[in-house]
Amino acid sequence: MHVIELVRNVRLWFEPQRIRQEGGTPDYRFSLANERTFLAWLRTALALIGGGFAVDQFLPDLRWGWRVGLALALLAAGVLCSLRAVNHWVRCERAMRRGEDLPVSRFPAVLSLVVAIVAVAMVVVVLVGWEG
């Protein structure tokens, strides 16, 4: 269900005219607010990717498996976050053109949990790393 929806949206990422054909043009301020939300999510994604680099760079004493695992988790979260950012932006833009309700999403909750888990894992790993 979600996957089909996603594939349909991916076409919209590349074809601006398809969005423009639907509904009416919303107030430019709503579109700009949507754009700023998109950029905020993109910054979150960039921060997660930067965190991935930082784990690799600034925790060199960790065992290789832990270091790579944590870094990959952060990088994957960053990639997911950026892809979801553009997808959510397209969905909001389309909903505004059609005059529908804005889409709701579980993603913020999921991302918060992932970040919390990675943070706890880092605390554990750093403490264990100091003892070992």
Next chain:
Amino acid sequence: MSGSVAEPVRDPGLQPERTRLAWRRTTLSGTVAAVLAMKTALHGGVSVAGMVVCAVCSGLWLGFLALAHRRIRALAASPEPPALAPRQATATVLITVALAVCAAALLF
């Protein structure tokens, strides 16, 4: 109110300006990520692979800068700027993903 030329209507909520600053902040975040990438690439001394990753990251960063610049110019050009084009949004996201792929490649 001295000029005879009518001032263009300015959005009291300063939406275009806020959006422009959001692009600036995002460019700054991208710069930090790219600098961290280059630091990682050149960490253990200069190597061919490191130089290649450095060049790729610089290219990605320049691409991001160009996209942001284009959008900022569009925002400044009119008091009621057009919405962001999906292609631009997708391009910025693809640059971000490419940066993450560079990071993953550097881990191994």
